[in-house]
Amino acid sequence: MTDTPTKAAELLHLRGQTLTKGDPIAPPITMASMYHLPGEPGGVPGYGRADQPTWEATEHLLSHLEDAPALLFPSGMGAISAALFATLHAGDKLLVPSDGYYNVRKLADLFLSGLGVEIIERPTAAFAEGGFEGISVVFIETPSNPGLDLVDLAATCEAVRGAGGITVIDNTTMTPLGQRPLELGADVVVASDTKAPGGHSDNLMGHVASRDPALMERVRSWRTVAGGIPGPFEAWLLHRSLETLPLRFATMCATAKALAPRLAAHPAIALCRHTSLPGDPSHNLAATQMETNGFLIGLTLKDAATAEAFIDGCPFLRPATSFGGVHSSAERRARWGDEVAPGFVRLSIGCEPQEPLWAALKEALDRL
Template structure:
């Protein structure tokens, strides 16, 4: 079920008592007053925090599923994987998805007896899923923006007895709903659009599978991979404007993608909202919005760097999803992309002002 943003804004407010603060209080404490029996009480800062409770209440509303928060997107991915794999498990991951997921799998899980295999997003379903205990998908892929048929993968993996995990960072619960499509577990880096202001590191795990969520909670509690209260408070505040920010960002990305596709300096544009994009048909069927990320490829590395650094309304920075539009040449991090490939994250600037700055920088090449 799609979340109702207006209802989300009043989740806490409708439960307030007279005189309670409307804004969420920040509980910054590692200890709790515990005279006598401790049943049902907050006990220790690694286990309980009232600010987390309110944040996870809002996240659960967005996902329409139980949620747990984590101190980064990779902490959320780690929790989901450690809760679902064990020695002897076979894990399938995208070869062209977020590279740190591959590093975690190759350098750590494989050393613990997990067999890791990789497939490209565009051919992910080829070969089937028989024998895989966990299948991790990312759609759209980061940074290539290729897509996977999530419902088909979920159905096929479930039929073979496996578990599916989907990284939904790029589209958020407002743009795509993997759990509604049959995916077992969703992970997200809330550092990106969910927080939206480039001032925190956070992530979350969501699932309607009670057993998996119990294992995720135990991993968080025992490993100590807990969010800080202040970061949880910041994310809660960021989520209150997610609907407004996300709508602006997606609408602007569509405008920019269409104009970039006709500019003479641009060799290739990838955006699921373009009718000619390889992911367009699947995006139409599977997503609620086409997202705020797009890519453009220029002729070479020097042109790409000159374009990014010459545009005053683009921040040359890694990560994405903030109110400030940002761009980076992904080959510098080792992604298997063209040297002139640029990932562009569209922010909340007025779209005409943003386009004028982008166009001027392209024209100056």
């Protein structure tokens, strides 16, 4: 397994190891769309849609975290789209989770199916049922968003590879610090760096990582040809945020683990999902494939009105979609059509001190 603390320490000094006297410690923001390019092109930056020094600085950090080449995209869905368009062909079958992030299913239904890709859906908790024969690409989200069910990554990736398919793992909820799909046999990792890696709710970004050079070249070609490129300032913001990710992520996960049993014991909560809880269906598997239990908690309250009252009644919760910010946030996910109970709340724990956060959560729950 990866030595995560050492990797986190190294992250802070990656750029520093390349500097010469007088260089800035922080990377500069290169805004150029054109480069000085006399004579024949090649070997130097040529045009801003293909070459961008600020992207490369951020990709250096992401590649270090993933232990694999990484490419930056302007959103998590940009990264997912690139990975799928780089691996699928007309006539292929794509397996996606029926209970994962809904935009992946929308991409598949609205666009990939029209290009001749057959879409198969399965719930995360029963993802391996039916096997993987004849399926070209298997897209896995574990823990699932929002239900927090798990897929056995090592067993599934081995089975998919044995059937001749490719695995694409969405690791958004855990980040490379909490789960390492490539080490468990995945072919490709995608993630929304808008979430915990960015962490401040002010930047859309995503990345693709893989140890397959040919596959990564196709991903790079997709980005260049299709034009789904990140802005240099946004790339710089992510670079800045990645340097504090280990601290923020550790705080968020520790607080979530401390609060989960308290939330589970509160009479207003019918069901609490967090993989640290001994009775959680994902508890045992999480212990074998995740380095931490994450910062997301699933709460089921009596009904939609009760869930909304809880969210609106807590001063230390921001009612917002997305997750992973320094501010704790919560959302009733059924409002987007997710197949969860009307009172299900996805709670994203932020960086607030544990006890004041718990006091605010408990007060809001006690008033229900």
